[in-house]
Amino acid sequence: MKYLKQLAVILGITLIGEWLNYLLPFPVPAGVYGLFLMLLLLCCGILRLEQVEGAGNLFLDIMSIMFVPSAVGLMDSYRQIQSVLIPVVCISVISTIVVMIATGKAAEFMITRQDKSRKENQQS
Amino acid sequence: MNFPQESLYFCTVLSLFTFWLGTWLKQKTGWAVLNPILVSILLTIAVLKFLHIEYATYEEGARYISYLLTPTTVCLAIPLYKQLALLRQNLAAVIIGIFSGVIASAGSIFVLCLLFGLDHTYYVTLLPKSITTAIAMGVSEEAGGIVTVTIICIIITGTLGNIIGESIFKWTHLKHPIARGLALGTSAHAVGTAKAMELGEVEGAMSSLAVAVAGLMTVIVVPLVAGLI
Incomplete structure (x- = not known):
């Protein structure tokens, strides 16, 4: 009955997430409300990792396949996007490179600064 | 029943197997372009077109895969x-x-x-x-x-x-x-x-x-x- 309990906990949190999505006016997906709720419960110690990890890891393991059905919808919406295909692909490529460099450089700058101030603190 | 066009499981199995095939192809070749998600999407569309199955029919069975996405997000x-x-x-x-x-x-x-x-x-x-x-x-x-x-x-x-x-x-x-x-x-x-x-x-x-x-x-x-x- 290990997985039954884990499924009940995960789907119970999902249900509360769905309810929050319905109740609150923000454009936040139900799953994200649930993610926060589960993280909060784990941090508070109300929920232990062993109580969700087994079924949770199964979900995370098969996660990639869950994107396929929606993307297959492309066979119906292909004509709709045909005219913007080139700009959409260009934007995807350029912005990916921009984001990668921006994140990496900003993080590296912060790490170097942090290391410097730590060294200075040790010297003084 | 018109098989496999009206099967509730055919489309789900089709997507799962093409995904598996994609994973195998990527391991064999080591090419990042052979992303299993991409391979699965393209092969699934190709098979559906070949068998003249509408997207709406495919979705009837495959939506149970998408259904799992919200609890999976929670599990992140x-x-x-x-x-x-x-x-x-x-x-x-x-x-x-x-x-x-x-x-x-x-x-x-x-x-x-x-x-x-x-x-x-x-x-x-x-x-x-x-x-x-x-x-x-x-x-x-x-x-x-x-x-x-x-x-x-x-x-x-x-x-x-x-x-x-x-x-x-x-x-x-x-x-x-x-x-x-x-x-x-x-x-x-x-x-x-x-x-x-x-x-x-x-x-x-x-x-x-x-x-x-x-x-x-x-x-x-x-x-x-x-x-x-």
Whole structure:
């Protein structure tokens, strides 16, 4: 009955997430409300990792396949996007490179600064 | 019953097997272009076209796969919880790094959409393209984007990030493992994280952390900038 309990906990949190999505006016997906709720419960110690990890890891393991059905919808919406295909692909490529460099450089700058101030603190 | 056109399980099995085939092909060849998600989508469409099955019929059975996406998003809390110690130690770098990436993403998409003359629908469709599909699908839908196109952009983004990541790091002299992991996770979500895992343990942990944090930051940023175009 290990997985039954884990499924009940995960789907119970999902249900509360769905309810929050319905109740609150923000454009936040139900799953994200649930993610926060589960993280909060784990941090508070109300929920232990062993109580969700087994079924949770199964979900995370098969996660990639869950994107396929929606993307297959492309066979119906292909004509709709045909005219913007080139700009959409260009934007995807350029912005990916921009984001990668921006994140990496900003993080590296912060790490170097942090290391410097730590060294200075040790010297003084 | 008209078999397999009306089977409730045929389409689900078809998507699962093509995905499996994609995984096998990628292992055999080692080519990042043979992304299993991409292979599965293309082969599934090809088989459906060949057998003259409508998307609506396919969706009838396959929607039970998509149904699992919301509880799976909830479960992303599990790896995030495990990385909390690493997050606390490098809090400033993690927050500033990922935030810069999220802003760079929104900024570059805004400018490029203006340059290419794309309208509001495509702007909000593209905005969540760097984050994990589980969250991005919800963000795109809530903002009024075309979810299918968002998914295609996410796959292009992830595959590209996985392929060019190392070259970009060499080219920009980005050496720190924490910075490299954050860059891969923020720009190319789970597919980028696969590359980060290859680079090292710290890179992998930081990248999976970045996937969750960038996803959450994007949820907040997208509604704020969605009205700009």
